[in-house]
Amino acid sequence: MSFIPLKERSFAVRIMNDKIYKLLQQGKRIDERSPYEFRKITIQTNVVEKANGSALVSMGSTRILTGIKVELGTPYSDRPNEGVFSVNAELLPLASKSFEPGPPDERGIELARVVDRCVREGKAIDLEKLCIVPGKMVYILYIDIYVLDYDGNYFDPSVMSAMAALATCTLPRYSAAGERLEGEYMRVPIRDVPLSATIGIIKDKVLVDPCSAEEGSLDTSIVIGMDSASNVVAIHKNSPGHIPLHLMESIIDIAEEQIGKMRALFREVVGVG
Amino acid sequence: MSFIPLKERSFAVRIMNDKIYKLLQQGKRIDERSPYEFRKITIQTNVVEKANGSALVSMGSTRILTGIKVELGTPYSDRPNEGVFSVNAELLPLASKSFEPGPPDERGIELARVVDRCVREGKAIDLEKLCIVPGKMVYILYIDIYVLDYDGNYFDPSVMSAMAALATCTLPRYSAAGERLEGEYMRVPIRDVPLSATIGIIKDKVLVDPCSAEEGSLDTSIVIGMDSASNVVAIHKNSPGHIPLHLMESIIDIAEEQIGKMRALFREVVGVG
Amino acid sequence: MSFIPLKERSFAVRIMNDKIYKLLQQGKRIDERSPYEFRKITIQTNVVEKANGSALVSMGSTRILTGIKVELGTPYSDRPNEGVFSVNAELLPLASKSFEPGPPDERGIELARVVDRCVREGKAIDLEKLCIVPGKMVYILYIDIYVLDYDGNYFDPSVMSAMAALATCTLPRYSAAGERLEGEYMRVPIRDVPLSATIGIIKDKVLVDPCSAEEGSLDTSIVIGMDSASNVVAIHKNSPGHIPLHLMESIIDIAEEQIGKMRALFREVVGVG
Amino acid sequence: MEQTARPKLIDENGRRLDGRGPTDLRPLRIEVSVLEKSDGSAYVELGKTKVFAAVYGPKEAHPKHLSLPDRAILNCRYHMTSFSTDERKTLGMTRREVELSKVIREALESVVFLEEFPRSAIDVFIEVVQADGGTRTAGLTAASLALADAGIPMRELIAAVAVGKVDGRIVLDLSDVEDKYGEADMPVGIAPRSNTIVLLQLNGKMTKDEFRQGLMLAQMGIQKIYQAQCEALRKKYESSMREA
Amino acid sequence: MEQTARPKLIDENGRRLDGRGPTDLRPLRIEVSVLEKSDGSAYVELGKTKVFAAVYGPKEAHPKHLSLPDRAILNCRYHMTSFSTDERKTLGMTRREVELSKVIREALESVVFLEEFPRSAIDVFIEVVQADGGTRTAGLTAASLALADAGIPMRELIAAVAVGKVDGRIVLDLSDVEDKYGEADMPVGIAPRSNTIVLLQLNGKMTKDEFRQGLMLAQMGIQKIYQAQCEALRKKYESSMREA
């Protein structure tokens, strides 16, 4: 059952809310960014040798580690010519006092499903090339996301870290008969690099990539995923509150611009995108 | 672990207990029924098109929805010539403030097992006719019961709803070789229609089909299942308290009479029984 | 998540601690044993006819029931010529007010894993003789341990009870082709009988087989498992606290001596060891 | 399940498989006060999609350490019966059901005056009896009515519907088969009086322009649903008036 | 498991597979105070059926919000070891064990003076070491003794036994194979002093007349078990007297 998590509503918080909104009216933010400026992004790939692919992405102090393990299995019966992937996410209790040990709660499940949506609907992977023997044997990619340090907005660095791990992921090769080709490896066939931008809304103002100090003061927020052709491939309003209908178009435009900048950075470090 | 659920024992409840007992002594009940009179029963079948069979049964304000999904599978190794069915029950939190979300608690499990007992021991289904390829391939019937609205006595309408869903359940047909016969369907082979009657006991008085206001005042209660030949096929004392031994024979007689009336009604609406 | 269990620290407990330590300084204990003297051990085998093997072992008032069920299955792919065993332990709530109903908590898991370690590393079972058809069909032994009555130190009687159940466990025989040989049975092939001794430490003093009254006063304790050649095959420090490094050698010597005595007793009753 | 050829979802005359035009809603049936024992309830049927919602509360929050000193907590469970879908759904909550419980809860939170009931809890239960597309939006529509039926003070109602892209066209109120074989599914929940979005998701691929079209079409559909909601509430009050 | 031919359960002389007549109990062994650490305990062996019961309490109820202001709560767990049955039982509670925990708890509730211990809890744990038919009735018999052994005030003891229909005859105290291949199994728990039923279930098919016969036979068996219970308690008090 979904229930309202504890959230501070003290007097101090209200002062913070005022401050954040007043700064926004002047085009400023508490950490000296401009409204449409994401935090510093760093991308490291191949950080876990035992994984087939891995990436550590920081967005400010938020840090996401994604690892991919590959297994062989049978395809879904209605898609006999396609490989399979599944996304899991854990909000590690190391990362924040608001994360509890135990199986993923609704936030972890939500994160996994939003990343899955971006990767799947953004057609990031050429799944047909992950089929070894049609109907019998395909690659199965387990994309597992761990939030290591949480300072707000785990969506965008998680999508990016999943894509960086996929783009650098190595698979053992098999013959068409399903025999292991010793010593031969291939890359995961990447068709597109969907990325996401999280937009926060306070009254009539909009900002990107909220840090955790800002998240508490937002009226609401929304994650927009786009592919390289600027198609919208995923939307997920991820917190309570209202978005005035007239703001939606500019929100999409801002997301497009942000994702463009992120994509340039991703391409520079990872080499695709 | 089984533990005593919360139950009001306030002064108001004691007044209610007295009232119910005094009325009973005069052959009356709080909802103007006579002691051996069940509430109004309505039976609707085929209410969920995506289920192979379904039925919505009301007994007063208590409403039970049963749906059946059919799959193919292997038989139990000690019964290679028989199909398989399993019964599950959920006390939906929509139905009562005393039902919690989450996996079935002991009451849900008890309900499922009592319905299972009536269907199985009452030999309701000709399981041998649910075998397609002996030892290899049989029909598996998932009979899932949902309590939608709970005003006491969910046992009797659940048994009835399971039987109504079974009696109207449609199966795709297969050849003896296990090939799907396109466009051909068959009914679940019904051998008997076991039904149940729940009897409440207060001191030396007995009533049938207690509503929830009465349930709190009963000394104890017992569910009796019978087949169409008035054999007893299931008994389940379902609450704490004593039943004087000398009352048992008349309890069985009353159950027989009630079930007879319910059966007439069932036959009228569903066409078998 | 592992957390500190409740433990009494009242004034009365401190008096007990003093008493136990003062007695130890005089070479005495509260139950009149000497420091290096385990409690009375009784071993009964074949106590549960429906199990393939079973044993009830008492060590003072601590009582452990182990039963073994045998099934057939496939071997692990990296050990195609070996049978499989798994150990489970339950601290039954009958046994102590400190045990809760429900799935095994960290203590139950710890107990199972320590017994597993003794049996596995002590090479108690000739696993290759539990292979029927290499790579295809092997015996699977489920060794399930239940703590029935708990008066301290469940480790040593659990190891002993697992070994006694194994040594008297009967398996149905199969041909090399995997056919059941009707009426033929064999024993589990025992290669060695590892046993364990639990040592308690209070300051500079050491005692064996602590009862529950003593357990609360120990600084810490450690389980030592040894095979019949006095090789150390398992060590497990099982409670918080410090062991002075200089004590470790004498702890191992004491364990060796205790296990020797236990082994003589085991051999006398069970016939192997 | 065999591999199925993708069916043609819109014919040359712009008709959908069930005969609707692109901007048509399926037959809609809305009722309130349908369950006896809850404090408020509603039933929404949209084509073959059938959803119940029930509300309990405001009541004491349980366990206490989850209660809030300045407002009520709102609990929400979106759940499907095992036979509501083509393939039998496993018992227990799927990850999808967990996610939808969250987005529906967050939408409802946006319109309920939770501040009026500090330290209390309001429970919203949604049960999907049959799932033929648009269950989360039907569930939100029903839940909003059930809250109103329970007399919980709200800023305004919520109405919701899905739009999507099917065979290249933006259409209203996707059925299950359109969702499965179509290009995009976008559930939208709107608070019509303030003209604000309280639920928005997208699964699939749309250009920015198609997104704008879709959002407009959703608003149109939501107006119709909103009117049916108001009508259902009006009927109920009239009948309770008549009884009194 | 292969398909097994149904064995003949009663021979031409009216003897059952284990040599008993229709109205014979299996060899019965009852002991109390068998476990050191619990507040009360008992062991019941009926043929190969072997059951322990232990009682803890009255003690503080935990968690507190489940305690009752006017009486104790009674918790009960009926559990089987994994090796108690022919096929290995899975670890964890099966649905059957959950149901039996409930009916046994309700039977015990009927005779314990819970009102004497408001806000407290009494825990009853039953462990089936070997299951050869009649485990719930043996468990209830043992649990009732364990409560008495713990000094919990009770209106009276409970004794319980199963009767059933096997090869067309009504018989006392079904073994596992009789339960499996017989026509009906009816566990009965009776409070002998008040002559009332506290547990009653039936699994199988009986005519009304057979049911009446079965209930009478159960009463007969229960008298014997009740005497053995009383004897076991008497022995224990004598031995504790002697010690004092």
Next chain:
Amino acid sequence: MEQTARPKLIDENGRRLDGRGPTDLRPLRIEVSVLEKSDGSAYVELGKTKVFAAVYGPKEAHPKHLSLPDRAILNCRYHMTSFSTDERKTLGMTRREVELSKVIREALESVVFLEEFPRSAIDVFIEVVQADGGTRTAGLTAASLALADAGIPMRELIAAVAVGKVDGRIVLDLSDVEDKYGEADMPVGIAPRSNTIVLLQLNGKMTKDEFRQGLMLAQMGIQKIYQAQCEALRKKYESSMREA
């Protein structure tokens, strides 16, 4: 997985597969204050073994009935990412992770002044990012530093390392392959100032003499790790001095 021939782990020159001698540690990297949001944190890398630890607290214990009136409770979770091992680890806690959480918690308890924080809780989280042998000892080493980094008062630090028997020789700091194909693995945690053992386990077979050798070798390795711990703490305090 195919059946693998046991590799030769130590060559004729006494070199191990990765070129180390029997008493060599793998390359060691230790850092503190590596995670922003926790009260204290540390990172330990030993060859390919990579472990984070984070500490939260002292803080209010939750739920309250688990708090202690005379000291803090210490909670500890040792957890591995799914991709840390050769075969994918299942999500959720394995029995091994539960056991290791316990022994690490008990080792830490031995050195923290819990009495200073009655009714509070201190949470220690260990995350194994890559497991190449010695993860529990690296985790304990990191956790002890994270506690220090969080300013939790401690009697002393803990340093830990595994020793073992490989191809008949006692060696320091087993890698994964040495653990898998070797004869014995013995993780040791020591509080170096008091020269006491706080964690000790053995998995495998050693003579009493080999055990004694192993324990001595562990002490030697632990001295090196302890110095690296002190160095990492010193660096951090210097840099925070510089900032101030």
